[in-house]
Amino acid sequence: MQAMAAARSALVIPRDPTRPTFLDLPFNIRERIYKYAGLFRYCPLDLNVWSQEQRHEAREYMRNPRRVRCMTEEEKHGTGDCDCFLYARPFVPVPVQLLRVARTVSVETSELLYSKNRFHVSFVFPKALRSLKQLNPAALGQIQSLKVTIYDIDQCAVRPWQDIRACSMDWDSLPLDNFELPQRRCKWLPGECEEFFTYLKLPVLKEVAIRLNTTGLDGDIAALRALADDLANHLTDKSRLSCKPSVPQKPFRFMDLPTEIRIKILEQTELVAPGKLVWHSLRGFNCDRVQDHFHRCGTCQIVRDDHEWYYRGRCPIILARRCECWKFPISLFLVNHDIRRLATEVFYSRNHFEVVSVLVENDYCDSGSFLLPYLQENALRSLRKISLHIPQHYFWPDIFGPEDEPKQFLEEVFETLRQKANLERLKLMIIFQLSPTSDLFWLEGAQGQHESEQTQGPDWERFKETAGPLRQMREEGLMRLYVEFRVVYPHSPPLEVYEYSNEAALERYIMGETYNSMKHGKMELRAMAHDRKLRWSFLDTVL
Template sequence: MQTSILRYITSDRQHLTALNSSSFLLRLPYDIRKKIYEFAGLYNGELIKLNYRSSPIELYCCEEYEDDGNCDCDFDPSSLPSQLLDVCRTISKEVEHLFYSQNHFNICSVYPGGLFGLLSFTPRALNSLSSLSIHLNICRCFITSTTSKPSYCPYHRREWSEKLCQSAAVHHRSKTIAEWEKLCRHLASYITPRQLKLWIVCNGGNIETAKQIVGSMNHLPVLGACGISINLESCLKLQDLARDAVLKLTGQSSDALDAPFRFLDLPREIQLNVLKYTDLTTPYDIAWCPDTEGEAPSVVHSGSIQWNQRTNMYWRKCCGKCSPVGTMCICSTRYNGYSTTCTCWVMPSSLFLVSRRQREDAIKIFYSQNHFLILPSGKLLQYDQPAEILRFFTRFVARGMKYLRFVTWLLPDMYYPISGTRWDWEWERAVDICAQEGSLQLLSFAIDLSHHARRRRAFGARYHGPIPIAQLEENEWNTGLLLVESMARYKSWKNVYVHLSWPWHNPHNPNDPYSCPEEAQELRERHEEVLEEQVMGPGRIECGKYERRHAWNGYICNYEDPCEQCEDED
């Protein structure tokens, strides 16, 4: 039996015993030494801040704040195994290289020390550097009132008169830009091409300042990855500025080609196949919400929707890959920025603007290849606005109605439709549009009334609504009947699916009429089948009802909160 790892290294044990510890460590294979350094804490994914520590204050963990990508945790340099630097010169160089190449460094221009911590890096350290984020906070001294009241500057933390405030802003801006230009020249001299991943966040200033910041980076060699965020008011020019700079810095920019690729000269069948592999298609449902609607509605894929189960509200979340963990988010969907590592889906609007023929082709691919999810409004039904289902068909899908293939409608939690009301008429109008302008024989329509099921999973035993459960169950059933009665006027639907919340087995209720969740689920599925047969007729074959619901749509099913078909609610 092997009793010592020394037998794997060499058979001369007496010689090994006589060697000092540094020589023994160097005799180990590099991969083993690298693992030893890792287990010693040389690099473990921590964010290393290069600014000096400010006066002692109570520290908070970022987990106590919302998950917005900003971390307030302080890095403790005492956790680094600095003793490794004192073993010998060879190990010191090896450790230094791994330290700078395997960790992510962060620095902020307005924190103690400013940018000096990075300027003090040795050429060898910069040559090994692989991941860096820089926050450039430009002074935003401004007058908060039309009166002569003093202005408060959040960076200088004091109140000044208007004249002093403007003077301080000019001085701070000039000083920051000068330091930034000096830092860019310092980095350009020593960093390794195509190795450094660099993220820049510029807060404050104006468009001219942003152009100066971006222009100073022209001296840098080609980067391995890059992200730039300019957190000013929303502006397409700023976003284009950030995008062009990032692509140029990563060697991806292409000037006007002498002989551009003539895509429109390809056969139309090939053009359509090429478009299928663009961002016109996505494996997730494309979510549409009336609260964000405009002339060009903002749409997202359902994989980027974050649900708050307790409030039944939702918001858009970033992919989390646009910048390193612990640093500020650099996402083109939320800020005036662009990152080569961001994987967030963005509506490919440019593909609809090339020509009339390509616009028609893009519309065909977009509406025929994707599944669409109609999200409920976070507001109560407004009398000056039609229901979201009607707005979806009359505005968002108006030009592509004949190509539409898959729709899921999450009904709002705020109200139930009542027969004979304006809402009832709008629903019938939406059904008529599907029948008259769409292709019912190719359209699969899912009605999702399961918002109460999501609320149950969030609250558990404490779940109780403002309305008695028996009444909620009756209201939901009547809503389902009202919806399918309107759809039953047309018999050529490809598929109609209904998802209900009730009945439900509550193990915490001693008076619950259902003995087990399987019994309640079986009855619920039977109720859903009855509603579906009102439209599709008896003996329909259920095909694909839960396929997309469980495959990749996080709005109903995910690892942290699996739905009822994944595991029992108990």
């Protein structure tokens, strides 16, 4: 009887098809209702699976007055707005019942849930990344903010909250008396990290940033960097967006293009270096060290090695992005014979080469003997700018070795250029490294002035012997020759001398009395060298 009375007194809503429903409301009003229902969260939603025991012990742990505060509480929202299950009092769960109301409401709330909230997955839990597999591809495609954290410490299966900042999931050591960090670190090799390959199932992302902490990882940094680069390229590859395989198009051969267009395309590659290319007999080609710091990325290992004191005391963190430093594009020379010929022409005609000579363990190693005689004929014909260093022991044979040895090397270099280079288009710079007391120049200022005649002395006579092949090159078509003096002090690099009259005298001795190197591009080279010196001084001041 009571049940029948309750049924009669219950409110009966007539099913009027003309009555407006919830879905008839505007979308912005429905979105506001979803927000008040708790669908949008301030804190990131944790995709890790927590057991009831772990949740209970975690809440008890968070009552510790010395616990770490919620990082998201300080950055993203107010003090009382934290809604993660570890900090909120009381905790209001996500209204998952909205996903079960009706198909239309479920689709709408599902899209808002995954697009408006931030999600987080932490590798502190064992096999935590498997939670991503539980989401269907449509849900993964709607996520706009996902943070995945991987740690190189041992996994804590029982109390993971003791090793993380609960809300932001950033690992940090907590100030507890009975808490110690694990001493053993996991090995980070691709074959030993099966969970890492779950990332490959993520959809195409707009941006991906992978941050790696290299503390304590001595031998695995290269493998980590390569793995992170491959993953970032895979996740941002827009070619995976197309569901249907694209129709293969007829390939267009690069060699079918006109020669001028092929050369212009190759000029946009790394065949053209950002600065001078210095040939060292022990290291091969490398960019000018005065310039390469301005063309290197901030994470380059070479820059860190050169300025180790600048990075001392900083966190050794690397970013998963490619190094932007110039590297010799050897792959372009290995495609086929035609592209190798074009690449050789572009490489040797668009770059400025500097050939230096070194003294290694009291043995004279002239880089010109390594570089010039072994280059192909088309490479030498393509040379446009080259600087040759004549070392100081050529003028000090009694100290550095017999006189005939360096002279023989110079004759080989000049003879090779005379026979194989295009002298009419070649810009040849001869850099003499001399002692401060040489009679080829004098120094002004506090160091005093040399009183010998400008065109007299043993160094001048030795230069006449050196100038013989150069005069022959001038008769066969050499149009541009530059002479530069550099002073060599003990235990210091060569210094440039700003006394051009003696250099001009030597240039006129070779090229003729009417020759003026300043009108043939020497002023431009001087300005570039001075600009590099100023930028180098600025870099030392900043660093």
